Amino acid sequence: MTSAEVLLVGGGPAGSSCAWTLRQAGIDVLLLDRARFPRDKVCAGWITPAVVEALDLDVNDYRRTRTFQPITAFRTGVMGRDLVDTAYGSAVSFGILRREFDHYLLERSRARLALDVHVNRIERTAAGWLVNGEYAAPLLVGAAGHFCPVARWLNGPRRDEAVIAAKEVEFVLSPAQASVCRVSADAPEIYFCPDLAGYGWCFRKEQVLNVGIGRQDRHGLSEHLERFVAGLQHAGRLPHDLPNAWRGHAYLLYDSSPRAMVAENMLLIGDAAGLAYSQSGEGIRPAVESGLLAAQAILAVIRDHRSDALANYHTTMQARFGRRAGPHDRAMSGNGLLPRAAVSGVARRLLGTRWFSRHVVLDRWFLHRHEAPITKRVVP
């Protein structure tokens, strides 16, 4: 049996941020992940400055041997219509490769690691939790993404979840592909679907190109993707020989996720709790911030013996991300990337205007510039 003060399942941005903060406070953390790192994660790899700040990322150290693409502009609009160019003049986001980013954060956390361990058995014991019959701790944190086994233990198998389904390809452009690709590295392109049930993107990070689409209705996803890519190739923006290496994944949006995040001596963070921002689908910032807030709650339990601290995590998360809709609200408002009220011809026209693109789509929905970052300083 291997024991620790805290068991963390999942070593993505949520798990590593939580482990990093707990380790700095001297807590014995054991982190389990089914992968060996470095490992890939289906993701466009776009992060906002709030993530850099929350992680206290040493950018110069990070970018020395890794991809770190500053973004100073965006091209946004509706598929098949003219796009709007919005320039900021300085970096408002960055592009990273998840294979590098997650590995860097996990190593930096200094948690004890048990990798190549697929968690599939969770049991309550008198002393706390026993995982796979082998790993024990009084406190358990679920950070294993959308299909997290700890989330399933807490919430049961959910069939009523309004899942966002996404598909993408990420690859290094050959010199020939780079010469015909018109997607600029400092200006990602965001294309809303005409029915506003999702959006596609083209995102170049130095010599790496990421193209993908995310939508509320997973059944039509492949057809929407094919139409989206064919349209861009026809318009001469993308090379015609994209590799046939499309990968899919799913996640929940915060507003419509029905998942409980807390039980006795158990917390969920990141995608396991269903935290992605509702309009943009950005999940790395909520994953990191929830990891920091969970660490704060855990430290209050371990150091200050405040038995109510884990229950307070729920309140803290609501204060940070807003009150979640109940089942009735979800039925009334619809689930998805855009509020139902916005799904109209008016909204499509607005998405083609400069003012709306900059101040609403980008500043509010995608960059969340109105929300100050949570930093490690919130953790005592």
Ligand SMILES: Cc1cc2nc3c(=O)[nH]c(=O)nc-3n(C[C@H](O)[C@H](O)[C@H](O)COP(=O)(O)OP(=O)(O)OC[C@H]3O[C@@H](n4cnc5c(N)ncnc54)[C@H](O)[C@@H]3O)c2cc1C
């Ligand atoms: C196509 C797509 C594009 C996206 N693009 C962006 C983007 O550009 N920017 C952004 O901010 N967000 C994006 N997101 C969302 C973002 O990827 C997630 O919100 C983020 O990765 C969540 O981090 P996490 O740590 O909670 O989980 P994850 O990153 O999913 O990490 C979970 C970890 O748990 C491990 N694990 C899983 N199951 C088990 C198990 N049974 N036992 C042990 N370990 C297990 C996995 O190996 C993994 O290492 C995108 C999502 C998709 C699907």
